[in-house]
Amino acid sequence: MSDSDVEAALRDLSQNIHVPEPPNVTAQVLANINTPRRRNRWLAALVAAVTAFAIAFAVSPAVRAGVQHLLEFAGVEFRTEPPPTVAPPLPSQEVSLDEARKQMPFEIYLPAELGTPDRITVHEGRFVTLHYGNIRLDQFDGTISSTAGKLIYNEGVEQIGDKIWIPYPHVFFYIDRNGQWHDEEPRGTGKTLLWQRGQVTMRLEGDLTEEKALEISES
Amino acid sequence: MARAIAGDQAAYGELVTRYTALAHRTAYLLGAGADAGDVVQEAFVKAYRKLGTFRPEADFKPWLLKIVANETKNLHRGRRRRNLMELKMATITETVDHDDPGTLVDDSRAKLLKAVQSLNEHDRQVVTCRYLLDLSEAETAQTLNLAKGTVKSRLSRALAKLRPMLEEVAHER
DSSP states (O other): OOHHHHHHHHHHHHHHBOOOOOOOOHHHHHHHHHOOOOOSSHHHHHHHHHTSOOEEEEOOHHHHHHHHTTOOOTTEEEESSOOSSEEOOOOOEEEOHHHHHHHSSSOOOOOGGGOSOSEEEEETTTEEEEEETTEEEEEEEOOOOOOOSEEEOGGGOEEETTEEEEOSOOOEEEEOTTSOEEEEOOOTTOEEEEEEETTEEEEEEESOOHHHHHHHHHO | OHHHHTTOHHHHHHHHHHHHHHHHHHHIIIIIGGGHHHHHHHHHHHHHHTGGGSOTTSOHHHHHHHHHHHHHHHHHHHHTOOSOOOOOBSSOOOOOOTTOTTSOOHHHHHHHHHHHHHSOHHHHHHHIIIIISOOOHHHHHHHHTOOHHHHHHHHHHHHHHHHHHHHHHHHHO
16 A cells, blocks of 8 residues: 555545534624724733724723723723833825825814814824824724713823823824834823724824813814 | 735625635634634634735635634643544445545544544644645645645655554455
């Protein structure tokens, strides 16, 4: 008996092994790609974040615990410490509004309150930033589950309806298509409002009052 | 494929549908057992996230199967389960061809399957990919993350181990 006989027997065997019917996973896979899942372990949260895009804020454990279980901003993770390895920001590219619209897979929102942006940058297709003087508005693809009420947390982090107000400068981190974290240093007073508009998560940062930020987010 | 890489989820959905059966068979035969469905689902989600690392000129099949094989391995690691799920034969049919040693009766097939499963993990994996999944040597190497030479040497070692068993069965007939 030669090796080729053994090979033939194995190929014959392969036709006769019982393998259960494959499940239909397509719908579930597509849902998992799009839906951030509620996680409590950081590793798992990282996996969920890679789906879309992530911003992370360094906050105290108390704030993190308080905000995280109440809010599910897609791709927004409240962290108590920075990711283990962080690369410089992705190269940004200044583009026209039309070009930005072509590059982003969602409709770019222009708050009436802010008028025309001074300039627009895109970051390797991960997110778009509209710049208005000392204010910037980041937009990226995501979803949020609705929550109601207003809760105030330590360090001034506040939930207003389904928006989050962070009244102090914080580094924000985001993840690229390959799972690499990047960071961006805060600018100015770094006051930030986070909210969701349809499938798009908004991050408004700048020299703002809470009232002004809310006004912009509603315009 | 190009549309899926560019982020077209409908196109990716089509890819998932097309490759589900193969991915599932791979996970099952590599030992995922009843968890094969979960492994496949997770593998497709991971594959989507890694599409940025897929070279457009490369072959999708072994690239995907490598992720499936890794997920199956992780499953075992997570559960500290080293032993393989028991594989079994499909419905019993009595097909006998005494002149062709490549075609076995069911009893002989069952013995061969048992022999394959008794191989050490390394040898069993290459035999599974190469013969039970009918992958080329190159695809086997990529799926299992091995050098081609390693695949060759493990295959020939495995065939040498399986041959005496088959000869014994042939002799009994």
